[in-house]
Amino acid sequence: MKILLIAGGWSSEREISLVGARGMQDALTQRGHDVTFFDLLHDFDRLLECARAHDFALINLHGAPGEDGLVQAMLERADCPYQGSGPAGSFLALNKAAAKQIFRQAGLPTADWALLPQRPASDWEPPFGWPVFAKSNTGGSSLHLGRAACRAELDPILDEIFAAGECALIEPQLSGREVTCGVLGEEALAPILIEPVAGEFFDFTSKYARGGAQEICPAPLPDAITAEVRRLALAAHTALGLAGYSRTDFILGADGSLHLLEVNTLPGMTPTSLVPQEAAVAGLDFGQLLERLIELGLERHTGTPRAR
Template sequence: MRMILIAGGWSTERDVSLSGAHGIAQALGRLGHEARLLDPATDFAGIIPAAREADFAFLNLHGSPGEDGLIQAMLEEAGCPYQGAGPKASFLALNKAAAKALYEARGLRTPAWRLYTGIAGEARLCDLPCPLFVKPNNGGSSLGMSRVERPEDLGQALDKVFAMGQAALVEECIPGMELTCAVLADRALPVILIRPRAGTAFFDYENKYAADGAEEICPAPVDAALAAEVQGMALAAHKVLGIEGYSRSDFMVDAQGRPFILETNTLPGMTPTSLLPKAAKAAGMDFDALVAELVRLGLSARAAKAKG
């Protein structure tokens, strides 16, 4: 098929997007497809014309645009199939506060949270106990995240996020084990245990993408009941957000063994060190097979919508 591989963009995760696109392009070539890279940052106006001529668009964008549903909406207007979540699900999942509100409505356990918007006169007090995590409400790869140990440091952490032009999500810290679980179609993949490298406070950008970053063990060495609960919560989050194709949800497990869902990613990373390819490999699916399955799911979703 003639494809466009949409990657890059102008978010703080641009480099991660382009890094993953390189491996995806090679996989698409091995699968017999012709893929042309299209970067919204340099050719935004070319997206719709290119999509009208393409058989499929493979998205590898992180942050906005991409995970916010904008590009997906443009592709739908152009009548071009693509993999993964549609515009609505993408928008809801990227907005951490909206996603957490939906988790709670579904009965999914998530850390207590507050949203700060940076409007004039907004009180910079928080009734949640420290330590707290402060993060951009829209974004990923842990960019802009801070761990706040004292109430008097909250303002500085909020300013860090506001300087990025974002609202800030303040979230209760759940000390314990970090797990992540991907969903592919209607099944949860093996759970992954994440151990941040020594001396780091959390699973930050360097832990995620550096060669000497966090240790990621798949399948996670946890008991079967916990793994099943995490997989069930990942599937539930996938469904409550209305996601199609695939996703990956992140969790913290407290001292009582209770998993708390943190967020759901609609365009999980596809770099050589990313978690989704690692989970797929543990399930018996190599990288090329994973890419092929994502294309198949995208085409199937398009066909189903055409019938409906």
Template structure:
């Protein structure tokens, strides 16, 4: 099969996307596929020429474009099949405020939040009590995430280059254990418990520096908590209208209550990324996982 591997782009997660693409390309070639690369950094107009003669597009984009559904919408005009969520589900999941509204409507517990548009950041004063977590509304990989405990810290954090000019959300800070749980073809995978070795949360360095976090799969939690995590991940996947696979991130507070934070439609795809680790726990190698995602994407198209 001729596969167009789309990776790179212009988001702050570009380097992570390209790193994963190297491993994906190697695995696809081991599976016997021919691989052509397309990097939309210079613009998306080239996607039509790049798609000529291709049978399938494998997406490994993080942030915009890619997780916002724009690339998926273009592929559907060709049409060229691809793995994962369509344009609508991708956009809903990437926009944290929109996703949280969907979660609440689906009965899922998520930390209370405020949406802060870029044009009112200078005049914004939070209604929620400190401490708060500030995040870019459409960011990923924890880029630009900050904890603020008072007004002085809020002012300092809002001036950081990572968040300037962006819409934000402010969430009530929930202290607890970080967990994540994937869904593959409507089936939930074993959850992972994440313990960063430095810092207060699973930040960019903890995610991507080798050995910076302990990622324990299956998570060492009781059976009831495992079932609840899987049920919540499945509910989020369905409520957002996703397809093929996704990975949802959670916090478990001191009382054992689970809170959903966000759902990723194009989760990290190196052999040691979180969702591939979960797939490995149920007997799927990295190559097996990619082959299954291609099968699911082709099935959607047919």
């Protein structure tokens, strides 16, 4: 199959995208596919032309463009099938404040929040008290993320977020452990328990530095909590109108409570990334996982399940 592998782009997560895509290219080539590596930063103006010349597109972009649905909309205009969610679901999931509204409407647990599209007045205080976490409303990879116990600590974090051209999302600090759970097709995978080693929470350093965090898969949790994590991951996937695959991040409280943090529509895709780890527990190696994503994308494009 002629596959257009779309990576790079121009978000702050560009380098992470390129590293993952090189591994995907190797795995796909080994499985006999004809892969064209397409760096969106340099070739965006050729996207429609190239998409029409390929059988399928695999998107490995993080942030915008990519997770915002733009590339997906253009691929649909070129009638080129691709993996994962369509433009609307992608955009809603990327915008954390919009996604949290949808979670609340669907009865799914998520922390309170405040969206700051611009710098608040000097006397602004969060409606839920301190300490808080501040992060980019549409960013990923835990970039521009910080904890603040007072306004003086919050302002430098806001400076970084606004300097990057982003809106800020403020949430109360939730005590607990981070758990993540992927969805593949119509099934939630085995959850992963994440225990940061390099810091107090799963920030950029913990996520990408060697030894920055322990990722325990499957998560050593009681059966009832595992079942609820899986149920909520699938419910969030459905509420946002997603397709193919996704990964939902949670905070698990000491009392067993769960709060949705966000849903990723283009989760990391290296052999050791979170969703590939979960797929391995389900019996799929990295190459087989990529094949399954292609299969699901083709089914969505034609509206007909393929014989397996």
